[in-house]
Amino acid sequence: MVKWRGRRRSDNVEDRRGAAAGAGLGGLIILLLRFIVGRFGIRGIFILAVVGIGLYMAGVDPIALISGQQVAQSEDTTIDDETLEFVQVVTAETEVVWSQIFAEEGYIYEPPRVVMFSNNDRSACGAAMAQMGPFYCPLDKTVYFDPSFFDELARRFGAPGDFAAVYVIAHEVGHHVQTITGISAQVRNAQQRARGQGEANALQVRMELQADCYAGVFANRAERASDFLDEGDLEEGLRAASAIGDDTLSRQAGREIKQENFTHGSSEQRVRWFRQGFQTGDEDDCDTFNASTL
Ligand SMILES: [Zn+2]
Structure with a gap:
């Protein structure tokens, strides 16, 4: 278990979970009112108000009656708060580590925003959907994810543990x-000059493996600076890196394994680069673009 409880939280995390559902409920009520006015005129609203007040006085919340979600939502809150705190703390740790690395080179680190959503949302790069998995949008410099991905990582990809989630966030920050x-x-730019998709994908793989290496650098530095990790955490990260390798994903989906279609690197490569970053904690050791073997 990562030692995240009670640590400093980042202000750069935005929790938009449930936002879409809320808008949907408001829209539903407006539609309902329009329908009643159209059908019964203003008198309809009057009758509805009387019924509503009657229900309210009898101890029933009419809005909760329409939505039917009020009870379930309040039960979720404790779990949601924990996820939020976890993500805020991990984000804060990445801010400390990368500020330190940038400062060593004489630069100031501007951290990304982190948006948690449920089901779907909007980013400057287009729609954000849960099934896309976590991603980083360079146009608004924001990391997007639906935290249900972490359950999927545990159940479908066999990579459980909170450090698996840390690895994923640290990769996107990478x-x-x-x-x-x-x-x-x-x-x-290089991809635009590339001859064919295979060459463009090969560049993408080097980019992704570097982000894995950066996640390793982060883990090394967070551990050294603030004793962030516990026994077994590194294994969780390595298992997650292995679980989302292109070859493993292809095999799981029953697709043919073709190296030229890879965009993130094989399981073995992802593990190797994450480990490389973790061993040295030096981002200069993450030059996947000039590495002769990946
Ligand atoms: Zn990536």
Whole structure:
């Protein structure tokens, strides 16, 4: 278990879970009122108000009656608060580590925003959907994810544990680092000059493996600076890195394993680069672009 409880929380995390459902309920009530006015005129609203007040005085919340969700929502709150605190603390730890690394080179680190959503949301890069998995949008410099992905990681991909979630967040923060250092832009330019999709994908793999290596650098530094990890955490991270390798995902989906279609690297490569970053804690050891073997 990562030692995250009671630590400093980041202000850069936005919890948008349940936002869409709330808007849906409001919209539903407006539609209902429009229907009643259209059908029965203003008198309809009057009757509805009388019925509503009657129910309220009898101890029934009419809104809860319409939505039918009030009770379930209040039960969820404790679990949700825990997820939020966990993500805020992990984000804060990444801010400390990357601020330190940037300061060593004489730069100031501007951290990303982190948005948690449920089911779907909007990013500057287009729709954010739970089934896309966590991603980083360079246009609004924000990490997006539906935390239900972490359950999926445990159940479907066989990579449980809170450090698996830390690894995923740290990987996306790694993409933020690549963006603000200009690496992402260089890769995109090179991809535009690439001959064919295979070559463009190969560049994408190097980019993803570097983000894995950065996640390892983060884990090393967070451990050294604030005793963040516990026994078994590294194994959880390595298992997660292995579980979401392109070859493993292809095999699970029953697809043919073709190296030229890889965009994130094989399980073995992802494990190797995460481990590389973790062993040295030096981001200079994450130069996947000039590595002869990945
Ligand atoms: Zn990635």
